[in-house]
Amino acid sequence: MTTTTAGIRPEPAPQRLRALLELVSSMRFAISLLTVICIASVIGTVLKQGEPLTNYINQFGPFWAGLFMAIKLNAVYSAWWFLLILAFLVVSTSLCIARNTPKILADLKSYKENIRENSLLAFHHRAEAQLAGTPEDQARRMGQALVKAGWKVRLQQRAGGWMVAAKAGGVNKMGYLAAHSSIVLICLGGLLDGDLMVRAQMWWGGKVPYNGGGMISQVPAQHRLSSANPTFRGNVLVAEGTASSTALLNQSDGVLLQDLPFSIELKKFIVEYYSTGMPKLFASDIVIHDAETGEKIPARVEVNHPVRHRGIEIYQSSFDDGGSSVTLKAVPMDGAGKTFEVKGTIGGTTELAKGEAAAEKMTLEYTGLRVINVENLADASGGGATDVRKVDLRASLDARLGAANKTIKDKNLRNVGPSITYKLRDAAGQAREFHNYMLPVDLGEGSPVFLLGARETPAEGFRYLRVPADENGALEGFLRLRAAMSDASLREQAVKAYAREATDPSRPELAQQLTLSASRALALFAGAEAVPGSKAQGGLLALSEFIEANVPEAERPRAGEVLVRILNGTLFELAQLSRERAGLQPLPRDERTQGFMTQAVLALSDAFAYPAPMAFELKDFTQVQASVFQVTRSPGHYIVYLGCALLILGVFAMLYVRERRLWVWLGAAGDGAHARMALSSNRKLMDVDREFQKLRDRLLGNQT
Known part of the structure; x- marks a missing residue:
């Protein structure tokens, strides 16, 4: 019995590989990847990144919040699929460069002087003329004239005459390589400065996020990153009079602790205001304590003016409370309780016994102290105090679009004094948040009022109870x-x-x-x-x-x-x-x-x-401010800068530099030479017509 393989033609593996490489290195594949990256970037811009799960649940509901967390839309720029797409884009663009670079380099070296003389008749820009002198003399004359005009020239002697081949604008093809290389460099810089290095240490270095509490110095080593970490981006909270040498890198399921080669001591946090009461300047006077040399370096960090030390940049990110002490007075709202005072620190808690604030045991959590509150009181009667620090995009657009009549109201910005934010948490763990102003606010309603705000969830706005102040500006009358x-x-x-x-x-x-x-x-x-x-x-x-x-x-x-x-x-x-x-x-x-x-x-x-x-009414406080610094080690940004420079040069080279090639065939014709000239360009523009006219007049005279 015999076995035949007639009719079976197995496809060779190299052909499949070539087809795959052709697909990956094609322009349509790269454009598809760029489209997906653009869509993901839009999502990452519109959807707040790195928020707690509860915030997404409150805003979008449990189904969509779960979907966002599953596909990492809460951390688009560090999601595995986003990094994978960037990697594929780097590979695709690199293959495209590898495929076309030999051709481009060969074309840059070639003058194409072997073109046949009859082929010059097929060009759109062509001319012929009878010239005096031998073909060799005319060829050398034309070559020298073209070199002076910035052309690269090669002369070729053939049987029956001379070929003058010239080219200019070769930078156009180099612009192609520069633009494509810039994409690779920008992606590599983004990958290097992104979350890739940190995730690599989590995947293969045994590092895991920390979601517990306690002292930073007591956190185990598996939650810490070495100070030699090549790239990171984290936040450091430093209260006035204290120092910190550890940055926190937020992760979806906790934080990683990044050790720094120095510690940051905050001497003083400075904030300056405009005459309206709006903040004008945030700055921090700091001292950098170098761990290796022991050197103490004083510096000032301002918004958009970072300080750099040992390759790490320190930015003024925001500010917070550094543990201010407050004294609150409990006032009964049901008319049956008694007043009493409690003392605590922002970030701390106080246990309230039964019979004090409620019929059951509750916990008072001090969440925030604001010494300056600039509010817009232009239309206070319409809705109470308005926090001008919040940006309402919809209201802003409605005020500027639509009908031609002016809908923007005048603002009456006023500092209404300090306020306290706290939570009351019951025995079941449920909490309500409250925001009370220390001083009465005149809303133009006949009597100054104390604003006592409350809300059930962080997704809601505060609803304010307006309690009138008595003749002494206090709550006692009410x-x-x-x-x-x-x-x-x-x-x-x-x-x-x-x-x-x-x-x-x-x-x-x-x-x-x-x-x-x-x-x-x-x-x-x-x-x-x-x-x-x-x-x-x-x-x-x-x-x-x-x-x-x-x-x-x-x-x-x-x-x-x-x-x-x-x-x-x-x-x-x-x-x-x-x-x-x-x-x-x-x-x-x-x-x-x-x-x-x-x-x-x-x-x-x-x-x-x-x-x-x-x-709970704010009676007294001692403010302790803290600065939130963003510390970054980002060596990839130099690569990104180089990529941006190449991208600009490449785009300008491709758009504004024209590649031109010129051929002039000079054949013997009696006592003189017969010239046949042709010009080609990679783009058909009116400038090409004018340039050809000048070249024809200079090389051939006015004869055609």
């Missing part, structure tokens, strides 16, 4: 009124005082009727009496629901006005009683008192929606 509203006996006295003042003593039946109405209104407002089926705890909402449940719809506006007037009167009498009990003078019946009471009514109503029984 707190006395809130406590008096919770006292049934004082409410009863206030109702009687209001009824006596508002009715004629000769008509006791009207006083009795007004007393019943005022007592009912004040009890509903204070939350002492509930509307059946209503969830309102008190305030104006309880009055509104009472009216809707008991008054016909046609009579509700009138009934509402009457009840609000009665409520305002009884609350004023309640405020006077609270001051009398505290041994203070009665409130005068003037415009300022009216503004205070108007704001107090609204604040008392809104206080029922305040998410905590206590608010």
Whole structure:
């Protein structure tokens, strides 16, 4: 039995390899890679990079947040697929250069003097003329003229005549090599200065991110990178009067600690402001302590003015709190608690026992202290304090696009003083965040108010409770009124005082009727009496629901006005009683008192929606500032600079330098020489026509 292989033609492996190399080194493959890189770069620019998972969940939801984390869209520029695409682009461009460089170099050396004389008739730019003198004399004359004009010339003697071959603009082809080489250099520089080196140490060096706590000096070696690490980018937080020699490199699942060959000591953090109160300058006076030589080098780091030492650049990235000490006063928002003071440091916590801030044990976390708060109060009545440090892109675009009318409002920037940010965390671990201003702010509503902000999650904006300041610029007047509203006996006295003042003593039946109405209104407002089926705890909402449940719809506006007037009167009498009990003078019946009471009514109503029984007022602080420095060792940026320079030179060479070749055949014709000239260029431009005319006139004269 025999076996035949007829009809089977196995494809040789070298042919497949050549096809693969042809694909990888092709222009369409490189353009496809560049397109993917551009799309990824856009995503990396629009989507905030390196944010915690909870931030993505709050903004996009759990599904999209999980997808972003799975495909590393939260860290595009260090994702494995992005680095792989960059590597393929480097390989593709390098292969393209390798394929075309021999051809380009050979073409640069070639003058193509062996072209046939009849082929010159096929060129678009051609001319013929009869010249006096021998072909050799004319060839040498033309060669010298072309050399003086900047051409490279080669003369060739043939049977029957001389060929003059010249070329100019060879830099055009060198521009091709420079532009393609620049892409390779820029990608290599980006890979070198990116996260590749750090990831390589994690893959093969046993380094793992650290996600625990404790002292930096106690972190094990597997979480640390050597000071000889060739490239890194991290942050160093240094408080005033302290020093640090360790940078933190953020990773998706923790941090890596980068040891530095020196320590940075922060002597003083400096911030200067414009007349509006906006920051003008951030700077840090530092001392660099060299670990090897012990040298102490004083320096100043400013924004966009880094300091360089041992190949590491130190940038002023931002600033933070360095552990400021604060004193807070707890003020009851339910009218039942007692005031007390707590002391702590920013970044620390205080345990609140039962009965202090709540019916259960809670933890007070001090999260932030801002000594300067520049707010836009141009339209304060429309929405409270506006943090001008936040950039609202949509609002900015809406203000500048659309109709031709001006929609940008004037700004009234004002420093409204210090503020404290803290969290109250319950026993289950759930926390609410609060932001309270230390000083009352005049929002143009009749009385300065204390702004007490609260929010449930970081994705939300703060909602501010506006508590009016008393005649001493303090919260005590409002707190006395809130406590008096919770006292049934004082409410009863206030109702009687209001009824006596508002009715004629000769008509006791009207006083009795007004007393019943005022007592009912004040009890509903204070939350002492509930509307059946209503969830309102008190305030104006309880009055509104009472009216809707008991008054016909046609009579509700009138009934509402009457009840609000009665409520305002009884609350004023309640405020006077609270001051009398505290041994203070009665409130005068003037415009300022009216503004205070108007704001107090609204604040008392809104206080029922305040998410905590206590608010913490900033009473005193000792600020300790800290600088956040970005430290980078980036040797690849020199490669990137070289690549950018080559890219500029290459693009200019390809766009603005024309490659031209000129041939002149000089054959014997009687006593003279017959000249046949042709010119070629890689681009058809009007300049080529003008140049050919000049060359024809110079070399051949006016004869054609």
